[in-house]
Amino acid sequence: MINYRPIARVISILLVIVGGLMWTGVPFSAYFDEDLRPLLLAGLATIGLGALLYLVPFRRGIPIRKREGYLIVVLSWLAMIFAGMLPYLFSGIIPNVADALFETVSGMTTTGASVLTDIEIQPRGLLYWRSLTQWIGGMGIIVLTVAIFPLLGIGGIELFAAEAPGPTSDKLHPRISETAKRLWLIYVGLTVVLVGVLTLLGMSPYEAINHALTTMATGGFSTRNASAAAFSPAIQYALIAFMFLAGVNYTVLYLSLKRRWADVWKSEELKAYFSLVVFLTVIITIKVYHATGSQDLEQAFRDSLFQIVSLLTTTGFVSADYTSWTTSITLMCFVLLFLGACAGSTSGGIKVIRHLVFFKNSYLEFKRLIHPAAIVPLRLNQNIVPGRIITHVFNFLLLYLLIFVFGSVFLAMLGLDFMTSIGAMATCLGNVGPGIGEVGPVDNFAWLPGHIKVFLSFVMLIGRLEIFTVLVLFTPFFWRLN
Amino acid sequence: MINYRPIARVISILLVIVGGLMWTGVPFSAYFDEDLRPLLLAGLATIGLGALLYLVPFRRGIPIRKREGYLIVVLSWLAMIFAGMLPYLFSGIIPNVADALFETVSGMTTTGASVLTDIEIQPRGLLYWRSLTQWIGGMGIIVLTVAIFPLLGIGGIELFAAEAPGPTSDKLHPRISETAKRLWLIYVGLTVVLVGVLTLLGMSPYEAINHALTTMATGGFSTRNASAAAFSPAIQYALIAFMFLAGVNYTVLYLSLKRRWADVWKSEELKAYFSLVVFLTVIITIKVYHATGSQDLEQAFRDSLFQIVSLLTTTGFVSADYTSWTTSITLMCFVLLFLGACAGSTSGGIKVIRHLVFFKNSYLEFKRLIHPAAIVPLRLNQNIVPGRIITHVFNFLLLYLLIFVFGSVFLAMLGLDFMTSIGAMATCLGNVGPGIGEVGPVDNFAWLPGHIKVFLSFVMLIGRLEIFTVLVLFTPFFWRLN
Ligand SMILES: [K+]
Ligand SMILES: [K+]
Numbered sequence: 001m002i003n004y005r006p007i008a009r010v011i012s013i014l015l016v017i018v019g020g021l022m023w024t025g026v027p028f029s030a031y032f033d034e035d036l037r038p039l040l041l042a043g044l045a046t047i048g049l050g051a052l053l054y055l056v057p058f059r060r061g062i063p064i065r066k067r068e069g070y071l072i073v074v075l076s077w078l079a080m081i082f083a084g085m086l087p088y089l090f091s092g093i094i095p096n097v098a099d100a101l102f103e104t105v106s107g108m109t110t111t112g113a114s115v116l117t118d119i120e121i122q123p124r125g126l127l128y129w130r131s132l133t134q135w136i137g138g139m140g141i142i143v144l145t146v147a148i149f150p151l152l153g154i155g156g157i158e159l160f161a162a163e164a165p166g167p168t169s170d171k172l173h174p175r176i177s178e179t180a181k182r183l184w185l186i187y188v189g190l191t192v193v194l195v196g197v198l199t200l201l202g203m204s205p206y207e208a209i210n211h212a213l214t215t216m217a218t219g220g221f222s223t224r225n226a227s228a229a230a231f232s233p234a235i236q237y238a239l240i241a242f243m244f245l246a247g248v249n250y251t252v253l254y255l256s257l258k259r260r261w262a263d264v265w266k267s268e269e270l271k272a273y274f275s276l277v278v279f280l281t282v283i284i285t286i287k288v289y290h291a292t293g294s295q296d297l298e299q300a301f302r303d304s305l306f307q308i309v310s311l312l313t314t315t316g317f318v319s320a321d322y323t324s325w326t327t328s329i330t331l332m333c334f335v336l337l338f339l340g341a342c343a344g345s346t347s348g349g350i351k352v353i354r355h356l357v358f359f360k361n362s363y364l365e366f367k368r369l370i371h372p373a374a375i376v377p378l379r380l381n382q383n384i385v386p387g388r389i390i391t392h393v394f395n396f397l398l399l400y401l402l403i404f405v406f407g408s409v410f411l412a413m414l415g416l417d418f419m420t421s422i423g424a425m426a427t428c429l430g431n432v433g434p435g436i437g438e439v440g441p442v443d444n445f446a447w448l449p450g451h452i453k454v455f456l457s458f459v460m461l462i463g464r465l466e467i468f469t470v471l472v473l474f475t476p477f478f479w480r481l482n
Numbered sequence: 483m484i485n486y487r488p489i490a491r492v493i494s495i496l497l498v499i500v501g502g503l504m505w506t507g508v509p510f511s512a513y514f515d516e517d518l519r520p521l522l523l524a525g526l527a528t529i530g531l532g533a534l535l536y537l538v539p540f541r542r543g544i545p546i547r548k549r550e551g552y553l554i555v556v557l558s559w560l561a562m563i564f565a566g567m568l569p570y571l572f573s574g575i576i577p578n579v580a581d582a583l584f585e586t587v588s589g590m591t592t593t594g595a596s597v598l599t600d601i602e603i604q605p606r607g608l609l610y611w612r613s614l615t616q617w618i619g620g621m622g623i624i625v626l627t628v629a630i631f632p633l634l635g636i637g638g639i640e641l642f643a644a645e646a647p648g649p650t651s652d653k654l655h656p657r658i659s660e661t662a663k664r665l666w667l668i669y670v671g672l673t674v675v676l677v678g679v680l681t682l683l684g685m686s687p688y689e690a691i692n693h694a695l696t697t698m699a700t701g702g703f704s705t706r707n708a709s710a711a712a713f714s715p716a717i718q719y720a721l722i723a724f725m726f727l728a729g730v731n732y733t734v735l736y737l738s739l740k741r742r743w744a745d746v747w748k749s750e751e752l753k754a755y756f757s758l759v760v761f762l763t764v765i766i767t768i769k770v771y772h773a774t775g776s777q778d779l780e781q782a783f784r785d786s787l788f789q790i791v792s793l794l795t796t797t798g799f800v801s802a803d804y805t806s807w808t809t810s811i812t813l814m815c816f817v818l819l820f821l822g823a824c825a826g827s828t829s830g831g832i833k834v835i836r837h838l839v840f841f842k843n844s845y846l847e848f849k850r851l852i853h854p855a856a857i858v859p860l861r862l863n864q865n866i867v868p869g870r871i872i873t874h875v876f877n878f879l880l881l882y883l884l885i886f887v888f889g890s891v892f893l894a895m896l897g898l899d900f901m902t903s904i905g906a907m908a909t910c911l912g913n914v915g916p917g918i919g920e921v922g923p924v925d926n927f928a929w930l931p932g933h934i935k936v937f938l939s940f941v942m943l944i945g946r947l948e949i950f951t952v953l954v955l956f957t958p959f960f961w962r963l964n
């Protein structure tokens with residue numbers, strides 16, 4: 001028997017919070033002289049639903065086990081998504097249910113793919129809500145990766161626990177809620193700082209808030225049709241810096257706030273992430289500089305760095321159309337959709353730590369071939385990674401690629417062309433936003449038929465929840481008694 | 483210290499054999515009134531080189547260890563390739579060294595990609611040699627997968643040892659040379675039978691011999707520009723049957739010759755391979771039938787089945803242009819380039835058994851998530867697969883995909899378009915032959931610049947030798963003393 005009572009409790013509290021957050025958009029609607037009712041009513045409905053759910057007399061049951069854990073994660077996300085659709089539907093800016101679903105899933109999963117063809121004509125209050133869905137999603141992801149996934153053993157993310165460098169007593173506070181609160185404080189703090197920075201650099205406070213929310217969530221929704229290309233170089237550099245920060249493991253961010261630099265430096269994932277950015281920027285800057293003869297070097301550097309950090313962190317802001325440079329850059333940027341930034345950040349996709357496990361183990365496999373009798377353990381941050389976790393990480397990587405392949409074939413069968421099929425799957429599964437083909441950096445997802453939007457919404461969700469969390473609900477042993 | 487003496491011995495014997503096999507083409511040259519000198523001289527040079535190498539006084543050393551094993555495999559293949567280029571260069575039908583290298587590597591690795599734009603105008607004796615390179619390569623692969631790779635522990639291929647069903651005492655003769663001889667007998671026998679079948683169905687004896695050689699090697703070189711499309715439906719069905727057989731594990735073929743059907747039936751890889759063919763044929767026949775309104779059902783079925791078996795077994799014969807149907811079929815056929823047939827056959831690519839390990843383990847990972855305390859072992863043919871081998875198989879799969887991705891980006895950087903880059907890498911790494919883009923089923927590789935041909939030759943070789951075998955030579959610990 002599954003114990004539905006704690007599941008319902010979590011969801012009802014979440015709904016009340018989400019409803020309350022909807023109301024934070026009302027001042028914007030009021031300031032810009034817009035209709036206040038959509039956000040007011042949507043907030044009211046959401047809080048009402050949460051309260052109603054709280055009153056349902058679920059039987060007291062056994063304590064929470066793994067099954068309840070999975071259901072809490074998936075059903076919470078679904079509840080936030082369905083509530084999040086209400087402002088779009090009530091205001092009528094996205095009247096179609098499939099479209100509203102896609103836009104909200106894209107928000108809550110911090111993907112940033114959009115069905116809005118002209119963003120700038122939309123009511124400001126609702127655009128703020130759109131940005132906020134990503135920030136809420138990012139907050140959810142921090143608690144998931146820090147507190148819930150390690151308990152469930154999902155996707156080898158417990159590796160990231162080993163990511164907290166230093167001796168055990170120095171680790172973050174062991175209590176889940178305490179840890180989550182500390183990391184949320186960093187998340188909120190960085191968002192506030194970014195609002196200040198962007199305002200100082202000349203953005204309007206309204207736009208600064210929106211972009212701060214979607215940057216720290218590595219979400220990528222913008223209030224401009226041109227995305228980050230609409231802003232000055234200084235603002236673009238600020239966004240680069242904060243996108244990069246948003247892609248760092250929050251435990252490491254916490255350690256650096258404590259000025260424990262030696263511990264920060266021990267994080268192999270951080271070093272790999274940083275090196276990747278530097279390495280790719282050098283290569284792509286050179287290629288972009290050569291491909292666009294007239295351009296100055298600073299712009300080639302900034303455009304390359306921006307797109308690389310945006311894609312690596314799976315933010316998906318666009319300051320230049322990477323598909324317009326050369327075939328090889330397009331292909332490289334497509335490959336970037338599969339990398340991701342650090343585990344324990346708000347970024348989506350595969351994440352650097354899993355690639356690190358793969359690269360390290362590949363190297364060691366060769367050693368094992370030559371010395372079959374020797375024991376050659378894989379170490380990460382000076383800890384041995386058990387074989388069990390290596391297998392699980394590899395299985396995650398392969399499952400990720402399998403879903404990408406099957407999904408691409410499925411999209412092609414539904415009529416999309418080759419590039420669009422693989423582009424849409426890669427960007428939705430990795431929660432990035434822009435892809436290649438007809439869903440490239442200067443396109444959007446509005447033109448896709450409704451059933452494809454529903455399918456891609458599902459893909460975004462399984463990508464965000466590290467695949468296993470969602471798919472395990474479809475296995476027979478999940479529902480089998482005992 | 484590496485003991486070069488046994489390495490040199492093996493290579494010198496191989497060269498003598500390869501030179502002798504070149505001379506088997508002389509009767510064809512004579513029969514068709516062609517210049518006898520290229521094959522005569524190339525054979526003489528090859529045998530001479532082999533004899534010279536035999537005379538070099540290498541020091542007697544320590545017994546053969548793993549290092550010598552790897553060097554024997556890689557250097558033997560290189561020696562056969564360099565000898566195999568001689569007939570093309572001596573005759574001048576492929577005067578360019580990069581082209582001759584590509585054609586010979588494509589032969590010896592049983593890939594079947596070609597730089598000849600018009601095959602039908604070439605001297606028959608040399609085309610026979612071209613077909614024979616594939617047959618020699620196939621023979622080499624049988625001894626590698628049956629005898630050498632399991633000893634070296636390459637690519638989890640030792641799983642295939644567990645593939646010999648039944649109790650240990652029933653296994654094939656344990657002595658390597660005995661086992662190899664028995665399987666070669668099957669290989670030679672099936673080739674002879676196929677020559678007879680094709681002749682009976684109306685092929686000329688010369689073409690029957692050529693196609694029998696390249697079918698059993700899952701090579702795919704044809705004597706016709708139109709490949710298998712040049713022949714009657716009956717011949718195409720015969721080729722389908724023998725391509726399928728050539729994709730079966732030779733140990734299983736041996737068991738079925740012994741009429742031990744119960745043991746044959748236990749092979750999970752065989753069942754998966756067969757099911758894949760049936761499943762894909764049903765789907766693609768329906769899609770082809772709908773896509774080509776005018777066509778009759780029999781042709782849709784035959785075209786689909788032929789292309790599926792040809793791609794799955796990595797033979798690469800073409801009876802219809804699969805890229806001309808629909809986007810989704812093109813994408814599916816592209817995915818087929820990554821499957822392969824059974825381990826222990828002459829087929830290339832990833833092979834069904836590795837996919838089987840992946841699918842089974844994925845299923846079990848979900849079970850392990852729900853029951854973290856339980857021990858959930860992976861079984862294949864009723865034997866438990868050790869975690870060590872699962873990791874190695876997964877590492878192989880990921881390394882294979884990594885090489886595909888890096889190679890594709892590299893080709894795009896060298897100027898190829900997106901589809902051609904991924905098509906060429908997939909088909910060369912998988913030893914298939916036809917790809918997509920500008921190297922599709924009705925194209926060839928002649929137009930590519932020389933340096934790309936050399937690069938793709940290397941890719942074919944690492945694909946054929948299960949990646950680890952070649953790449954281990956580039957690791958520091960291989961050359962480090964002791
Ligand atoms: K994103
Ligand atoms: K082939």
